[in-house]
Amino acid sequence: MSTELPLRRLVLRLTLVVVAMFGFGFALVPIYDVMCQAFGINGKTAGAYTGAQTADAAREVRVQFLATNAAGMDWEFGPQADQLSVHPGASTEIRFVAYNPTDKPMTAQAIPSVSPAKAAAYFHKTECFCFTQQVLQPGERIEMPVRFIVDRDLPADVRHLTLAYTLFDITPRQPPVATLSATAAKESLQ
């Protein structure tokens, strides 16, 4: 019955479990990102792709482009072509146009998503405006390029995939004046 020391040690261990599980909750965030990329959950795409592939001229895949504004976003935003036929392995460029019709400078962030989800892991972006934030002055219009490669290993039953961008207004979070680096990145893209 005299359990003073074991009790203290037991409670200490249980408290450590609690702290560890609190940390595990936060660890789920990167784990989730890794799982999403590994399994293409939610059509999440990876960051910039640095590899190169040779074109598979025998196969053609149709890539559709979608542009959506998130709630409260007033920009005009859309692709220059609704769809392109590409050879897997070939590097292709498509431009999206954004226009700020409001009378104030705004910052935007585009979030990509690929459907069907299982194709997401086979869609590589070598260059994308979604890697940076975009700042537009009132009335300013820019063309933003995306350069992508559809992987040669894309499952044979996928003949058609969709690249969708949702444009979010993040001005309250990233005031345009404070994002010099984003502006620089935009200029380098132009």
Place this chain on the structure above:
Amino acid sequence: MSAVIDDHGHAGHDHHHGPAKGLSRWLLTTNHKDIGSMYLWFSFAAFLLGGSMAMVIRAELFQPGLQIVQPEFFNQMTTMHGLIMVFGAVMPAFVGLANWMIPLMIGAPDMALPRVNNFSFWLLPAAFGLLVSTLFMEGGGPNFGWTFYAPLSTTYAPESVTFFIFAIHLMGISSIMGAINVIATILNLRAPGMTLMKMPLFVWTWLITAFLLIAVMPVLAGVVTMMLMDIHFGTSFFSAAGGGDPVLFQHVFWFFGHPEVYIMILPAFGAVSSIIPAFSRKPLFGYTSMVYATGAIAFLSFIVWSHHMFTVGIPLVGELFFMYATMLIAVPTGVKVFNWVSTMWRGSLSFEAPMLFAVAFVILFTIGGFSGLMLAIAPADFQYHDTYFVVAHFHYVLVPGAIFGIFASAYYWLPKWTGHMYDETLAKLHFWMSFVGMNLAFFPMHFVGLAGMPRRIPDYNMMFANFNMVSSVGAFMFGATQLLFLFIVIKCIRGGPAAPAKPWDGAEGLEWSVPSPAPYHTFQTPPDMSEVHEHRKGTGGELTP
């Protein structure tokens, strides 16, 4: 409250270490019985509050069209009803039962950490004071459902969401400390010779529940902390605009949320496993398999969370994995139901109120389990998702599951707590009114759900009108009946036939070896359990006549 409870500390007053007088007894007490009583009263108050919110919901849904409340307030009612019932009624009730019964069942003088125990309890009124106060704030209380999915609970939340977050933090801390206390008590304070496999199943299920609690309550604390950071500190855990993902919220939440549903039912499994043998006058059938089944359910509860999210866009492999893993839970649960039925088989049954609630528990919980299996079928779930079928399912496992388990426990141990027998006639009336009311309220929800009525909406198509009216009548009946329960308990505290130390002739366990009412201090000298046989081992032979 204290005026009522003072009565059942009577035996303690003659004792050399009786309770302190007045309010400070309740504020400062470290006595497991006092704290257990406070938990139980708190949970009953929360039950009535959450229940009255359910009455608002059912009154609004009595007829189609907007009748009584505005949709904004309706959303606050559904949210608060869920939060209060889960965190305020069911969980504290089981902690109260644990406080009262675990030391008595294992021959311990008190809980291992009595001061922590006091703090765990007194955090709860603070947490729920915060939570309920949001209803009176500008913009209203939480209106995003008890699952508080982002971005409803972040970007689009009312201002009061910060109070909600702190309330969750407080009740989480309370639960975690309570769980650590339970584990420390069970592992360290068992009477000499009380091996783990001699413990009553209620102690076993609570030990496993406590491990579930310390594993997942911190994850809940983590997810609300992420919400707090998203709302106030500019992070983007759940905001797609900043590179986060709202679906991540659902994964983290349900990693907590699924074990949580077992936290709410495992202690009821344990209590029923004591009550059914007592009123069958037979040892529990398959004690060892009950222990392992509980462990198996607890383990499986960690790997099935995505079955709440079949429709968010999970890869096919994921849907299949979570579907089969979920169905696997039916196996250990089936073992338990089989053991309860086998315990009753050829027993000398009698149907006092605890047994009525326990038998109803077995039957109705199984119905809830079956609708759970239907929901587990991933392709079919696309039809059922977010309909009243889901509402019917989880109310069938929570009301006749958790709540009936608590009622059964209350009637079973009331004589031990108060020293008086409760009024059996009124208790049976309470049971039958609850049984009929509950089934009237929730059974039609299966039908309207399958026909497509969405949950959490204050209005509905005319075609659902009749079933909804039946549901509302049943809900009003169930709700009003709980006032009868309050009356029965108060009547039992104030008087009634004196209860012997062991009022149920078939009951087993150390708690019946102390007088009724249980003295303020029990097992100051631990009982020697080494002569007692390993729990009912080898007595499965009762089945052969």
